[in-house]
Amino acid sequence: MIPDMPTETSTSIVVLFGAACALLIVATIAGEILRYRLARHGSHPTVETYVTRLHSWWGLVFLLAIALLVGRSGVILLFAFASFAALREFLTLTRKTKADHWALIAAFYVVFPVQYLLVWMGADGLFSIFVPVYAFLILPILSVIRGDGRDFLSRVSETQWGLMICVFCASHIPALVTLDIEGSTGRSVLLIAFLVLVVQLGDLAEYYTGRRFGKKRLASDLSPKTREGVFYGTLAATGLGLLLFWITPFTPWAAALIALIIYLIGVGGSLVLSAIKHDRGVKSWGHLIPGQGGFVDQMDSVVFAAPVFFHLTRYFYGA
Amino acid sequence: MRRILANIAGQLLALFAQFITAPRADWRGIEPTARQRIYFANHTSNADLPIVWTVLPPALRRVTRPVAAADYWLKTKARAFIGPEVFRAILIDRRSEHQTEDPIAKIVAALDEGASIIIFPEGGRNRSDDPLLPFKAGLYNIAKARPEIDLVPTWIDNIASVMPSGEVIPVPLGCTVVFGSPLHVTEGESKDAFLTRSAAALTALMPMRDPGQEAAS
Numbered sequence: 001m002i003p004d005m006p007t008e009t010s011t012s013i014v015v016l017f018g019a020a021c022a023l024l025i026v027a028t029i030a031g032e033i034l035r036y037r038l039a040r041h042g043s044h045p046t047v048e049t050y051v052t053r054l055h056s057w058w059g060l061v062f063l064l065a066i067a068l069l070v071g072r073s074g075v076i077l078l079f080a081f082a083s084f085a086a087l088r089e090f091l092t093l094t095r096k097t098k099a100d101h102w103a104l105i106a107a108f109y110v111v112f113p114v115q116y117l118l119v120w121m122g123a124d125g126l127f128s129i130f131v132p133v134y135a136f137l138i139l140p141i142l143s144v145i146r147g148d149g150r151d152f153l154s155r156v157s158e159t160q161w162g163l164m165i166c167v168f169c170a171s172h173i174p175a176l177v178t179l180d181i182e183g184s185t186g187r188s189v190l191l192i193a194f195l196v197l198v199v200q201l202g203d204l205a206e207y208y209t210g211r212r213f214g215k216k217r218l219a220s221d222l223s224p225k226t227r228e229g230v231f232y233g234t235l236a237a238t239g240l241g242l243l244l245f246w247i248t249p250f251t252p253w254a255a256a257l258i259a260l261i262i263y264l265i266g267v268g269g270s271l272v273l274s275a276i277k278h279d280r281g282v283k284s285w286g287h288l289i290p291g292q293g294g295f296v297d298q299m300d301s302v303v304f305a306a307p308v309f310f311h312l313t314r315y316f317y318g319a
Numbered sequence: 320m321r322r323i324l325a326n327i328a329g330q331l332l333a334l335f336a337q338f339i340t341a342p343r344a345d346w347r348g349i350e351p352t353a354r355q356r357i358y359f360a361n362h363t364s365n366a367d368l369p370i371v372w373t374v375l376p377p378a379l380r381r382v383t384r385p386v387a388a389a390d391y392w393l394k395t396k397a398r399a400f401i402g403p404e405v406f407r408a409i410l411i412d413r414r415s416e417h418q419t420e421d422p423i424a425k426i427v428a429a430l431d432e433g434a435s436i437i438i439f440p441e442g443g444r445n446r447s448d449d450p451l452l453p454f455k456a457g458l459y460n461i462a463k464a465r466p467e468i469d470l471v472p473t474w475i476d477n478i479a480s481v482m483p484s485g486e487v488i489p490v491p492l493g494c495t496v497v498f499g500s501p502l503h504v505t506e507g508e509s510k511d512a513f514l515t516r517s518a519a520a521l522t523a524l525m526p527m528r529d530p531g532q533e534a535a536s
Contacts, residue, residue: 091492101483
């Protein structure tokens, strides 16, 4: 634990971690009971997927808790690693030619580390514009001087969209620790817990209620998300936001409203990234998180919600 | 001592490849079991060999030797360490005037010692827009010499974007190595028929992509 983290902040993290573990224990016991009951009929694919996913969730909860307790450098390292893996998954599926080699090298070895370095330095003026201004203008120049005009616009814009999602948006999750909030110093690391818990638990509620009660699809065949699922997801996310108001600088009602906004943006982000998968004819972005697919599959909603959450908080609560 | 060093270098190389491209093995036609095999793969990049090497489970990696070009791997001291010592490559000189022994006999001798082999039957890196160059006769001659050993088509996907030929720095993109169903040379099959059939088995493993990306890569 770093000295500049107040004990009440670390206590809050431990309390949240305990609550997440309690939820996971209940879910794990339920999974094992289901598995035992169904064992007579052989293994059941839905239950097996559920159990694999739970194992991944255990890992993610532990990683996030450790990163939050370490503080600034912990969360920046954790999300930088996730960002790198996500960018790799994204750019694997984009259009490119040999002429884009330098642009891709610059994306991985310059843009990505510089963005996280700027976040680590707390240079919020720069990290909000570095990707959309400098990276977006310079990378196409690197591609054009290699002189290959085939599919130029799609190649350039697909690389940029990858950087936008996997580096720019994703870096706004750890960037929350750099926020100076009026009247609550050293607690901004908890904003990350708020964002991740609200959006991901909303997603989980949507997923399981959608499977049970879902009738009408939100975006026809692009995504299995249903109106009914998203309705229950919204209830869960808003309710959880209200419950967690004490870890944020928000009043209870503001916490509920912000939770509602970030959850809905997250749902939208998840739909958008499903559409891209659909376009590229793949089922998941990668294979590194057992049961979930890739890092982009795991983070899609949180990544979309992060910049909005960051700027809402900074605008209304920033010192 | 050198053996240990080569071992460590091999582990480091696999670790580096895993970090850069997180390569995935798709065991579509075979299981990763300890069985003697001849893996034949497409060749577009210098990173092909390290990638196949990396996705093989360590137990298989230890008994698998690549067939590689002596004129490439003996050029510098570093290459002479990595090729013959780390990969334990069976070095074949592609320039016939330099050949001191029959390359096929050398490969068959390695098979008779129980090794599995990795071979790139196009005989060099493919820089064309076609997915595969026509296969050289070597694969047929080896298959004919040891017809009982499984020939496993091995498609290496996306490596050309990781490290296009002529580039030195790899871009960290995901790679997949697809292992297809084994095939054998059949009784009385001609060289051309066999080479066409094995090339078709390899291209059949190529993942489907949208036309735009096909044109671009």
